[in-house]
Every structure is written in C-alpha cells, then in structure tokens.
Amino acid sequence: MFKYLTLFVIASTLVACGQSSTMIAESGQQQSLREMLALPDHMPVPHVPDFNPLTPEKIKLGRFLFYDTRLSANETQSCSSCHLQELAFADGVETPFGSTGHALVRNSQGLANVVYHTTFTWSNDGFLELEDQLNVPIRAENPIELGVTDAFVDEVLSRFDDDAMYVEMFREAFPESNSGASINKIIFALASFVRTMISAGSPYDRYLMGDRSALTERQIKGFQLFNGEKFECFHCHGGINFSVSYRDANTSFDTIQFPFFNNGLYNVDGNGGYPVEDQGLYDLTHDPADKGLFRPQNLRNIALTGPYMHDGSIATLREVIEHYARGGRLLELGPNAGDGNLSPLKSGLIRQFDATEEEIEAVIAFLHALTDNEFVTNPKFSNPFIEPQ
Ligand code: HEC
Ligand code: HEC
Numbered sequence: 001m002f003k004y005l006t007l008f009v010i011a012s013t014l015v016a017c018g019q020s021s022t023m024i025a026e027s028g029q030q031q032s033l034r035e036m037l038a039l040p041d042h043m044p045v046p047h048v049p050d051f052n053p054l055t056p057e058k059i060k061l062g063r064f065l066f067y068d069t070r071l072s073a074n075e076t077q078s079c080s081s082c083h084l085q086e087l088a089f090a091d092g093v094e095t096p097f098g099s100t101g102h103a104l105v106r107n108s109q110g111l112a113n114v115v116y117h118t119t120f121t122w123s124n125d126g127f128l129e130l131e132d133q134l135n136v137p138i139r140a141e142n143p144i145e146l147g148v149t150d151a152f153v154d155e156v157l158s159r160f161d162d163d164a165m166y167v168e169m170f171r172e173a174f175p176e177s178n179s180g181a182s183i184n185k186i187i188f189a190l191a192s193f194v195r196t197m198i199s200a201g202s203p204y205d206r207y208l209m210g211d212r213s214a215l216t217e218r219q220i221k222g223f224q225l226f227n228g229e230k231f232e233c234f235h236c237h238g239g240i241n242f243s244v245s246y247r248d249a250n251t252s253f254d255t256i257q258f259p260f261f262n263n264g265l266y267n268v269d270g271n272g273g274y275p276v277e278d279q280g281l282y283d284l285t286h287d288p289a290d291k292g293l294f295r296p297q298n299l300r301n302i303a304l305t306g307p308y309m310h311d312g313s314i315a316t317l318r319e320v321i322e323h324y325a326r327g328g329r330l331l332e333l334g335p336n337a338g339d340g341n342l343s344p345l346k347s348g349l350i351r352q353f354d355a356t357e358e359e360i361e362a363v364i365a366f367l368h369a370l371t372d373n374e375f376v377t378n379p380k381f382s383n384p385f386i387e388p389q
Helices: 009-023 028-036 056-066 130-139 150-161 164-173 183-195 203-208 217-226 317-325 357-368 373-377
Strands: none
Touching: 056 164, 056 183, 130 183, 150 164, 164 183, 217 357, 317 357
C-alpha cells in the first residue's frame, strides 16, 4: 500500500505539474489518444493503463452498460441512477440508496475528469486504477449498489449473452475472446467510457485558451483569491484539474502523490473524531492520525455537483467557503456536534481567515466558471437507449 502524504509542500509542485505536461513531447500513442479524446491543447493526455488500452469499441460498450439497468441484479438501477449527466454525473442528493434500498454513507461523486485523479473514491489509497474501483458498485455486498453478487453474477451475464446487440458489442470490444460477457470485460469497458468523460469546455478553459473575455472581472478576482495565500484553496485544489490528487500520461510513477487531507469538517469528540459511519482513510488503516482524511475533490463543474463533501453534509458553495474561512465547521447540535476549527487532526492549511462578502462572492463566481455546458449536454456521454430529439 502506498504512503499517502499530508504535507503541503507537494501542493505547489503539483500546480506546476498540471501546466507543464503539455510541454513534454508526446509519443505517437499519446497523440492518437489526444485525438480520440478530442482534447484541447491545454489539457494533458491522461494516464490509461497498458492492460486496458482505450478503443472506440470498448468506449461504446461501456456507454451502453453505464445506462443499462440489466447491470443490477434486480434490474432497477444502472450507473446512471447515481451519476446523472446533467449534474456532471453526480446525483444531487446527500447520499444515495443502492438498488435494494441499502443506504450508502457517501455522496455520489461527479465523474468529470476522474481520469486525472491518482486514486479513486473519496478516500482509498489502494484504488490506483478505475478498474480497481469499479468492482465496488457492481459487486459490493455491503452496502449493495448494483448487487451483482456471486448469487446473481451468472444471471446478469446471461442477460447480455442473450442479447444479439450486446453479443456483437462484446465481440467488437474484445476481439481476442469469444467467450461472451464477463465481469472483467464489463469493468474494462466501463472504465474506458468513464475515462472519456473529460470536461474542458468551461469559461475557465476558454480563458486559458486565450479568450480573455470568457471570465468576468469578478471571476478573475475569484481565481486570484482561490490561488492566494489567504484562501489557500490551490494548495489542495491546484493544477489543471483543481486537485493535487493528479496524474497524467507523463507523470512518472515515482513522483505520483497520494494526498489525503482532513479539512476540519468534524470534531466529534474534541480529538478530531469523525462520525463512526465514515472516518475516511482511518477505516482502512486504523491509524488514529488518518481520521477524517479524504481526497481533495477536483472542482470541475462543482456548481452542479452539490450537496458537497464526502457525506453531502454541506448544501451550498457559500457554506463551503464559510466553512473554510472559519478554519473548520462548527456543529452546535446533534450527535456529531463539535468545532472543526479546534480539531487537532485538521490540516495546517485549514486556518481561520477574514473574508469580505465581496471576496466570498468572487470565489463563488469563479467556481461557477468551471461549469461546462458542453460536457453536460455532449451526446457522446448521453443515454444511448434514448433517441436524440
Ligand atoms: C447507488 C449509487 C451508485 C451507483 C449505482 C453507482 N455509483 Fe459510482 N459512486 C457512488 C458513490 C456514493 C461514490 C463514492 C464512493 C466512495 O467514496 O466510496 C461513487 C464513486 C464512483 C467513482 C469514483 C469517482 C472518483 O472521483 O474517484 C466512479 C468512477 C464511479 N462511481 C463510477 C460508477 C460506475 C461506472 C457505476 C456503474 C457500474 C457506478 N459508479 C454506480 C454511487 C453510485
Ligand atoms: C488542506 C487541503 C484543502 C484546502 C486548503 C481546501 N480544500 Fe477543499 N477539499 C479538501 C478535501 C480533503 C475535500 C473533501 C473533504 C471531505 O469530503 O470530507 C474538499 C472538498 C471541497 C469541496 C467539495 C467537493 C465536492 O465535490 O463535494 C469544495 C467545493 C472545496 N473543497 C472547495 C475549496 C475551496 C473554495 C477552498 C479554499 C477556500 C478549499 N476547498 C480549500 C481539501 C482542501
């Protein structure tokens, strides 16, 4: 298991990392990937593992599977039940329910630019490829999401093997195999589709590409505040993807960072404790110093993906910023009451600061400049079972 880092020295180097990678010469393979993904120049070519190269056929199969309720044991849910395109593939609720009604403790993540993260989910330092993570929604028993447990796996696979359209798509996506559908093939196809979900058409992107009128003055001011030493946002949400959990095709594995931070959301027991149902990385490592450690989320399309944080416990971007300005959240009532500002476990970067109303408005306006209307309406990512109007 890899050692995660909570030091902030790494953050400033990663800001450079996201921006310099386009200057590195791209291999022929990387150039064809850039073309396949229709990446604009300012976006680095993403990391795709050698064991699952991206092909149009796998992407197509993945798109059908993503929207197909036959991929849940009881045929009630698909990936898109919790990941909706119009919400940048989040779902708008604090925490969702799985296909059998099981309540999940975590908020559904938006899926824009997931491919640039070094680890997957809100807090897991062992999920280094999307293929590792995707077993969870499909196969997990506790809590159940799609519920394709051992008892149901043959039945679910036979639904695809009995459908001529899928037989053809599986054959085209995996020409080296003629054994029909399998969980591995499903995961490889879904990972391929999710890797194509790249958002690079927001006003912020147009600004980066040279259109100086793409951002309002207030948004530019907000961008400066976001990147300044008072607000400190960039230390954890830095670089082209607004997260220091960052990797692209040119990041050498030795230099990859695995950053997780406690941002002062809870302090239940005065010792920095988090609600028992989700204590972040601690639940995997059982090291008390890891309580409340989560991956800094990328902020692309953030205005669409609320409610916020790993448990959806902050409703609006204004409250998010107020939480940071306070140096941690104060919960006065309820079982999770406590003052995050006094947490001994919060990151040293979470410090109280005075923000004027105008400054808060500017940062909110900047975060809205990360909304990419092209991404949320792009037919490439839409439900293939619905005929376009
Ligand atoms: C019942 C709701 C639900 C369903 C169904 C579901 N997800 Fe998720 N998804 C979530 C939640 C909640 C998380 C955050 C999980 C965590 O942090 O442990 C998540 C996280 C993810 C991530 C990680 C994102 C990141 O930024 O690291 C990916 C990728 C993903 N889901 C893709 C899928 C795919 C593909 C499917 C279909 C096979 C799917 N999900 C089905 C709720 C769901
Ligand atoms: C010390 C690192 C750190 C700093 C500094 C920081 N963040 Fe975060 N941010 C995180 C982490 C970690 C999470 C996820 C925490 C959780 O879910 O418990 C997060 C979550 C968020 C979210 C919610 C994301 C989502 O999808 O729900 C927003 C919005 C956000 N941060 C914005 C900001 C802004 C704006 C600033 C500057 C005022 C900032 N952050 C400063 C680490 C940081």
